[in-house]
Amino acid sequence: VMVWLRRCTHYLFIVVVAVNSTLLTINAGDYIFYTDWAWTSYTVFSISQTLMLIVGATYYLTFTGVPGTATYYALIMTVYTWIAKGAWFSLGYPYDFIVTPVWLPSAMLLDLVYWATKKNKHTLILFGGVLVGMSLPLFNMVNLITVADPLETAFKYPRPTLPPYMTPIEPQVGKFYNSPVALGAGAGAVLGCTFAALGCKLNTWTYRWMA
Numbered sequence: 001v002m003v004w005l006r007r008c009t010h011y012l013f014i015v016v017v018a019v020n021s022t023l024l025t026i027n028a029g030d031y032i033f034y035t036d037w038a039w040t041s042y043t044v045f046s047i048s049q050t051l052m053l054i055v056g057a058t059y060y061l062t063f064t065g066v067p068g069t070a071t072y073y074a075l076i077m078t079v080y081t082w083i084a085k086g087a088w089f090s091l092g093y094p095y096d097f098i099v100t101p102v103w104l105p106s107a108m109l110l111d112l113v114y115w116a117t118k119k120n121k122h123t124l125i126l127f128g129g130v131l132v133g134m135s136l137p138l139f140n141m142v143n144l145i146t147v148a149d150p151l152e153t154a155f156k157y158p159r160p161t162l163p164p165y166m167t168p169i170e171p172q173v174g175k176f177y178n179s180p181v182a183l184g185a186g187a188g189a190v191l192g193c194t195f196a197a198l199g200c201k202l203n204t205w206t207y208r209w210m211a
Helices: 002-032 035-064 069-090 103-116 121-146 150-156 180-210
Strands: none
Touching: 002 035, 002 069, 002 180, 035 069, 035 103, 035 121, 035 180, 069 103, 103 121, 121 180
16 A cells, blocks of 8 residues: 555656646746847746756656656656647647747756666766756757747737736846856756755655655
8 A cells, every 4th residue: 555655646746746847838938928038038937947847857767767757757748738838829829839849858868867877866966957957948949949930929929918027127138138048057057956956855755755
């Protein structure tokens, strides 16, 4: 019974984290609408996607102990996002928002580190965290390259209101305007390690709760 209960708890965690990752990622596509602050938003959202991917993928990876499950987790996120975006599309939203599977290559790097270091948890946290954090903002740029022109999209699908904290004050003077990928990669590399460690720790805690 305890083994069954433990497994159910694990799978529940995975579903909860994957769903929340997906929801956060869907909202992270909104930088296309905020054209005046696109680069600033892009940086912040790249970091948020990095962290949501790495905590769930690391958790799943260390739970199964099988290299490849991080990529599988990223695939779950991707499919969830496609489904959710499909629902949005039926309501009149553009579908070419975030449909590119940008998380897969980063998750593959995580799997590669776990496999290459013979399932060493500490190197997974350090090297895996850095690699995912540095790579995802770069892959995320694919979204900007492949989507329709942001200005055209913004005018075609206007927002009725903007939350006060996102209202542009002086257009195109976003603090991170010069290098959104570099800033996202730098911050992601540091925070990625922290969240990889959290993913590992969630495993330990789950076993303790279930003991």
